[in-house]
Amino acid sequence: MSFTVKSPIGVFDSGLGGLTVVRQIRRILPAEEVLYLGDLAHLPYGTKSESEIRRRSEQCARFLLKRGIKALVIACNSASSVAFARLRKTLPVPVLDVITPAVESAVSATRNYRIGVIATYATIESGSYARILQKKCPDAEFFMKPCPLFVPLAEEGWLDGAIAMQAARKYLLPIKKKSIDTLILGCTHYPLLQGVISKVMGRSVSLIDSAIPTALKLKALLAKRKMSYDGVRQARLKICVTDYVRNFTRIGEAFLGETLECVRRVRIS
Amino acid sequence: MSFTVKSPIGVFDSGLGGLTVVRQIRRILPAEEVLYLGDLAHLPYGTKSESEIRRRSEQCARFLLKRGIKALVIACNSASSVAFARLRKTLPVPVLDVITPAVESAVSATRNYRIGVIATYATIESGSYARILQKKCPDAEFFMKPCPLFVPLAEEGWLDGAIAMQAARKYLLPIKKKSIDTLILGCTHYPLLQGVISKVMGRSVSLIDSAIPTALKLKALLAKRKMSYDGVRQARLKICVTDYVRNFTRIGEAFLGETLECVRRVRIS
Numbered sequence: 001m002s003f004t005v006k007s008p009i010g011v012f013d014s015g016l017g018g019l020t021v022v023r024q025i026r027r028i029l030p031a032e033e034v035l036y037l038g039d040l041a042h043l044p045y046g047t048k049s050e051s052e053i054r055r056r057s058e059q060c061a062r063f064l065l066k067r068g069i070k071a072l073v074i075a076c077n078s079a080s081s082v083a084f085a086r087l088r089k090t091l092p093v094p095v096l097d098v099i100t101p102a103v104e105s106a107v108s109a110t111r112n113y114r115i116g117v118i119a120t121y122a123t124i125e126s127g128s129y130a131r132i133l134q135k136k137c138p139d140a141e142f143f144m145k146p147c148p149l150f151v152p153l154a155e156e157g158w159l160d161g162a163i164a165m166q167a168a169r170k171y172l173l174p175i176k177k178k179s180i181d182t183l184i185l186g187c188t189h190y191p192l193l194q195g196v197i198s199k200v201m202g203r204s205v206s207l208i209d210s211a212i213p214t215a216l217k218l219k220a221l222l223a224k225r226k227m228s229y230d231g232v233r234q235a236r237l238k239i240c241v242t243d244y245v246r247n248f249t250r251i252g253e254a255f256l257g258e259t260l261e262c263v264r265r266v267r268i269s
Numbered sequence: 270m271s272f273t274v275k276s277p278i279g280v281f282d283s284g285l286g287g288l289t290v291v292r293q294i295r296r297i298l299p300a301e302e303v304l305y306l307g308d309l310a311h312l313p314y315g316t317k318s319e320s321e322i323r324r325r326s327e328q329c330a331r332f333l334l335k336r337g338i339k340a341l342v343i344a345c346n347s348a349s350s351v352a353f354a355r356l357r358k359t360l361p362v363p364v365l366d367v368i369t370p371a372v373e374s375a376v377s378a379t380r381n382y383r384i385g386v387i388a389t390y391a392t393i394e395s396g397s398y399a400r401i402l403q404k405k406c407p408d409a410e411f412f413m414k415p416c417p418l419f420v421p422l423a424e425e426g427w428l429d430g431a432i433a434m435q436a437a438r439k440y441l442l443p444i445k446k447k448s449i450d451t452l453i454l455g456c457t458h459y460p461l462l463q464g465v466i467s468k469v470m471g472r473s474v475s476l477i478d479s480a481i482p483t484a485l486k487l488k489a490l491l492a493k494r495k496m497s498y499d500g501v502r503q504a505r506l507k508i509c510v511t512d513y514v515r516n517f518t519r520i521g522e523a524f525l526g527e528t529l530e531c532v533r534r535v536r537i538s
Contacts, residue, residue: 041318148421148424149418149421149422149425149427149432152417152418152420152421153418155417156418158418158439163418163435163439166431166435167432170427243318245316247390
């Protein structure tokens with residue numbers, strides 16, 4: 001479990017959505033290597049009990065730690081809600097979630113203190129966005145809206161046609177009417193639908209893709225702890241999955257924005 | 270584990286979709302009582318391994334048998350694919366799946382021997398429709414099409430608006446072009462979208478809702494084994510679930526077509 005500045009960043013998610021976070025890490029920290037674990041055999045985490053999500057998150061973290069990561073990013077909203085506090089306390093490496101950076105970014109972007117959050121039912125019902133928003137900005141008003149069709153639309157690759165546009169209008173017009181000026185995309189799949197979301201919400205609303213503030217926070221954290229890799233190299237990305245799912249390559253590449261090259265199936269108990 | 274003609278029919282599914290089968294059993298066999306088990310804590314079965322689906326199906330069957338059912342209906346396409354053969358061999362009561370009756374009904378409805386099947390990716394990839402169609406009607410041609418958006422559309426209750434209509438057109442027009450005259454709705458959620466499906470396919474295509482031939486086959490089987498209840502009674506419906514899910518009542522009632530009255534949460538290991 002030893003690591004150096006050359007060691008990779010570990011990232012895990014229940015599925016492939018977390019590759020949107022990897023995409024931003026590779027853009028913002030191009031010299032850092034990444035080891036991604038997609039626990040596809042047990043997706044979705046969102047419908048599981050808290051104790052089960054915690055148990056699975058700990059197994060994912062242990063798998064990555066054993067392979068010598070120097071920092072861990074929990075790229076899954078459900079795991080971030082439930083397992084972040086404990087993993088941050090117990091792991092020997094810095095740990096980031098995706099919810100806190102998104103909320104911090106929204107709080108610094110808003111001017112009228114009216115913030116929207118779109119996410120899965122599971123994430124909204126977990127109350128974690130509400131809790132962290134309340135803590136970081138007690139004066140703000142929050143408006144939450146689950147958008148269940150966005151996940152299958154993203155997975156089908158139906159990102160900008162009439163169906164995506166109409167679903168976006170149906171979900172987002174009620175939240176737009178609340179005069180929010182900032183909207184958090186609280187699900188790793190939603191950035192793929194940023195085009196239609198932005199058309200419906202209009203230019204005056206800032207969209208917060210949690211992947212970007214998470215990668216920026218990771219960059220700051222590594223710098224502060226003197227753990228950044230400052231050399232020049234072709235930084236590798238290794239992807240481990242606990243199972244293969246249908247349309248794996250197509251969906252994974254859409255999220256990642258590059259070719260899936262080094263993918264390995266692994267068993268974690 | 271003893272039963273009489275008065276005993277209930279046992280029905281299980283990983284979710285609430287199986288209530289579309291219960292709805293037809295209550296319509297076609299109004300004097301029969303039904304005990305439904307929704308294994309919501311472990312949904313969806315479709316993404317699980319075969320051994321895990323088999324294990325869960327056996328636990329569901331055991332739970333229902335202990336409560337004295339006189340027949341078992343597997344109202345889940347994934348469990349029907351994987352666990353039907355073994356349950357039928359090992360259980361002391363008659364067992365029905367939802368795939369065989371749907372295929373038999375399609376084979377007797379078709380005139381041009383061109384049959385379509387729409388279902389989830391998991392069901393289509395399991396190959397069970399193809400295998401049973403091939404066995405029952407080796408001369409027929411089959412055209413399969415996964416329609417992943419139909420499940421969230423049904424769960425959102427977006428059954429007949431522009432979004433449902435456009436999704437139906439996008440999925441179904443390619444299969445309509447194959448000149449099929451019969452279309453199996455191979456997922457328990459799809460009958461809710463029968464309106465838009467039928468508009469896209471046109472009147473000349475017979476839609477096979479597996480719930481109806483399954484209930485008819487159950488009726489014939491009970492009669493043949495002299496296990497039908499011939500009295501007159503207000504037949505009860507008891508629903509057991511291993512977890513509650515969001516929008517439980519709204520979704521359940523949409524599938525069942527009546528009020529959810531007697532629901533109990535149970536634990537099965």
